[in-house]
Amino acid sequence: MEVQSRERQxxxxxxxxxxxxxxxAMLGRVVGWLLICEPQVQSLSDIADGIGVSKASxxxxxxxLVVLQLIERVAVPGRRGAWFRLRxxxxxxxxxxxxxxxxxxxxxxxxxxxxxxxxxxxRRANLEKLVRMYDLLAVEFEALGSRLREQLNGAP
Numbered sequence: 404m405e406v407q408s409r410e411r412q413x414x415x416x417x418x419x420x421x422x423x424x425x426x427x428a429m430l431g432r433v434v435g436w437l438l439i440c441e442p443q444v445q446s447l448s449d450i451a452d453g454i455g456v457s458k459a460s461x462x463x464x465x466x467x468l469v470v471l472q473l474i475e476r477v478a479v480p481g482r483r484g485a486w487f488r489l490r491x492x493x494x495x496x497x498x499x500x501x502x503x504x505x506x507x508x509x510x511x512x513x514x515x516x517x518x519x520x521x522x523x524x525x526r527r528a529n530l531e532k533l534v535r536m537y538d539l540l541a542v543e544f545e546a547l548g549s550r551l552r553e554q555l556n557g558a559p
Contacts, residue, residue: 410439414454432456433464437474437489444477444488472496495555502544509537 414435421431432454437445440453447465451458465487468474473493479486490496512534519527 410453411455413439427464427467429456429460429464430467433461433468434473434489437487444479444486446479446482447485447487450487492555495551498551499548502548505537505544506541509534509541512537 414432417435417438418428418431421434422428433450436450436453437443440449445453447458447461450465451461454461462485465474465476465485468487469476473490474487475490477486477488512530515530516527516534519530
């Protein structure tokens with residue numbers, strides 16, 4: 404398989420992953436391309452050519468990815484137009500935001516348990532099980548977050 408077709412295959416794999424997680428496949432294509440492209444800073448035309456889609460589609464997706472803080476728009480000296488690259492810490496920040504979101508939900512669940520204080524065990528059963536799950540996840544995610552930060556910051 405030639406290099407270009409292997410690159411396109413990877414881009415499509417990322418697109419399918421994004422689609423499975425409820426995102427637009429085109430969003431995944433842009434991310435997939437930016438993960439493997441050379442140079443790492445790409446114009447709208449470069450991205451469109453790389454993934455074989457219209458510049459208008461890429462423009463829409465790059466705006467969304469900037470809002471999601473996965474990519475950033477950069478200036479290229481002597482060149483006009485929009486240029487983009489992946490943000491250096493985007494994946495770590497995205498993961499941390501997801502973890503914090505889960506911890507927020509755990510707090511909401513605990514409020515629900517407080518609300519049901521004194522209620523029958525049957526009424527509390529589902530919520531208690533969910534709270535136990537989220538409490539365990541909170542402990543594990545905190546440990547994982549610490550290990551990730553150490554690893555990403557170059558600790559052995």
